[in-house]
Amino acid sequence: MLIFDVNGIIAGIQTAVPKATWTPPPGPNVGHPLIDDGEFWTLTAYFIDPSRICNGRTSEDLRTEGTGTALYIQNGTDPLKSVIQILQDEKQLVPTTQWTKGHCFYTMGDHYWYNVRADMPCNQFFPSCLLYNKGQLNAFCWALNTQLTSPRYEHPTLSVLSQFIDPVPQCFATDPDYKALSTMHVYFSSEISDLC
Template sequence: MLFIVFIALALTAFVDSAPEWDDLRVTWGPNIYTKFNQQPRTVADAKEQGFKLVGPAECGGSGAYNGNAFIKNDDYALTLLYDKNGFIAGIQHGITKELAEKTGYPSKKLQPPFVFVDNRYVISAYFTDPSKICTEGRSAKEFKDEGTGTDIWLQTGNTPSEVTLIPKQQKDVAGTKWVEGKCFITMGVHYWYDIKPDMDCDTFLPVFLLYNGGELNAFGWAFLADLPSPHYEHPGISVIGVSLQHTSVPENACT
């Protein structure tokens, strides 16, 4: 079973002088008015909405990721990362040690990008330069000008200095290990990492990219485990097959 968390960075039309990524929403659904749940992009708003700090109070204090981590209702499936100045800097998914032992996920072959910290396994993506999140952070003007962020850096190692910059333009994906799937309505053109018909499912990178009009404006987590959270979607095999249509991977592979 594939469990997916969809993360959108822009849902509104671009206008001159407006940031390219002007929003942060999670959880896909066919009805954009009942899903695509907007998330707070400042610590002040997060606290107002019931999010609480988890992990060290010092930005990047754990050494395993950069930023201050906030969750709501004790649900690590949606962990928001903020810089030292309280502006959105990234997003993280966490699986408690107990749940990992129960499900057998993540496999050892996925550690990293999953890193064990504070009794949970986390996978992190950053929207701003990871090296500056806890050293400089962003100013209010930079947040206003840039919006949610400027790029996506996926943490691929045990420390936040080990990251991979995701191509922001679809044309720049060529020549990488990202494999094009199909365009799915209200989501975009899917890309999956290094998928093959005979791949070892324990090595399946649980990340997909989404491009609209040639531009990166969303991505998501995709986990091969039965994980409980209202933020997950549980697509059927037919839906998964649609997203893989342009690949040589069978639609029921790793599901």
């Protein structure tokens, strides 16, 4: 669902996943970035600094700034204190963060995954990825350990994961609790030539 500021101007996007469908149950990601919301795990991304939501932007701000000014992934229960601001420049991302480069997927961009390792348990898989095109952030994705039925989600099979994740966590093949990955990509442009 979309998030709007107090003036009705877009501020972010959120997804909610029924807890009962998440397999295996999340481990250390609970609360960071999976927020306990009753029967759901909720993930939130903001397109503006979350501190601006309650005061709101103006129509002029929207005209000059566009839909957003940056990408912030909520990483705790307090969106004013617990967000990861994503670096716009791919060259700055690599040496300073735990985001690791996967692969370029034609028409999507270069994928980056947070602290992904071959030997990691599936309940430590960070439920988001970043995509860069020509060195600049151009999209992000939700990558959820669940089989969602909405047509808005893709369901990459184990056989294609190596085309955009490197290394592919072995748990996707070996953990009996893992069932599926559901992904949704959110792009910041309408350009279809995301060739990395």
